Amino acid sequence: MGRTLRESTALVYGAGALGGAACLVLASAGLGRLVVVDQGAVEPADLSGQPLFGDADLGRRWVEATADRLGVLFPGLRVEARDERPEAALDPALLAGAGVVADCTGRFSAMFPVNDAAVAAGRPLVHASAVGLTAHLLTVVPGSTGCLRCLFEGPPPPGAVPGPAQAGLFGPLAAFAGALAGREALRLLAGEPPALAGRLLAYEARSARSRSLPVNRRPGCAGCAAAAPPGGSP
């Protein structure tokens, strides 16, 4: 508490449309340091949603293209680009150095490890995901609210839930969800009450309908069992 935004660090997993928008919201507000983690190279399909990418970035590493464009727009922002799989970049020291963690990977294979690591480190976490025309957001305050595993004990069996590869992903919807995640991360960094703590928000764009589902701490949750006490901002 008492740390300014310029002195704060946000750790964003995912450098696609969700993560790009979240990074831009954080940067625009005056964040001091941003760590972006993802592994992959820019493909044509990435250009329809990630607001930091352009044609000249085709073939470049996601995190490098993200960091370079952020550097042009926000020269005062320190960006650390980590070109690695999110689920392999969960060392406690990395998480301990962040005031907030944003999971913008949109992949079950990364969501649960990121959840577990953030909860274990006592770091507030904002989950954002999108598929088709539906977005989901959830804020986890370790030791206080339920976590992703309180809601879904673990990832679904492969193929059980259609992802963007099957159901598509409308880039503008993903960017909107990423912006909401960035806004929520800013609340957490400022010490304000998070809007989505312990609540899963689902927004369906065709009907413009928002639904909110409480996420209570589940006794015996494997994720919460390893929770560190809620910590102040590093």
Add this chain to the structure above:
Amino acid sequence: MPLTEADAGRYARHASVAAVGAEGQARLRAARVQVVGAGGEAGPALLCLAQAGVGALYLDDEADVGPEDAPGWLYGPERLGELRLLAALEPLRRTGGPLRVRPHGTGVDLSAALIFAGTRGIALLAADRARLAALPHVVVEPRGEGGRVVSVPAGAPCYRCAGRPVLGGPPAPGAAAAAGLLGALELLLILADALPPPGEGRCLELGPAGPQARATVRRSGCACGRPPA
């Protein structure tokens, strides 16, 4: 205008969304959208429209890039003092794809309008102009924790029917971006013909808990309900 092979790769994820499909993406490709306002609050939406595959953007703004606009999604600090209308061209063209970006749009056969107006008076003027031209349009009003987005498909109750916005303070950090992106999303769904049912207008209030939508109802006697002269 069918999608090219390059477009098909670029917009593969959009075409896979059942409500959009290749047909919807082709409609975006053919769309010519006027955007009223090119300041910092419109930046996220402008990038969104460009990347979504809109065929042409026509920018309508008379102001210079100011401290409230840069640094931001569209303008770096080096753009301070430049005419927004011109400063926006490079970052939008940088996104690539089939996009053409031009100033104004007078004399162009437009498809739709997205309105970011600094005042209610300007919003009314721009919305009335779009309605009289039978253009679907969306008005974005960022404020407080989010703001309001008024979506007006062709023939739907107009912006005036949505009533006055609730007074609120300046947008909180990140809130304007979210409101602008929500407005762009609404307009793109109209253009792609992805909204059910056709012709229904709606007003979305964006707050901390997400968007809350209500259908707009035509006010008795409103000019938008009269047949065109």
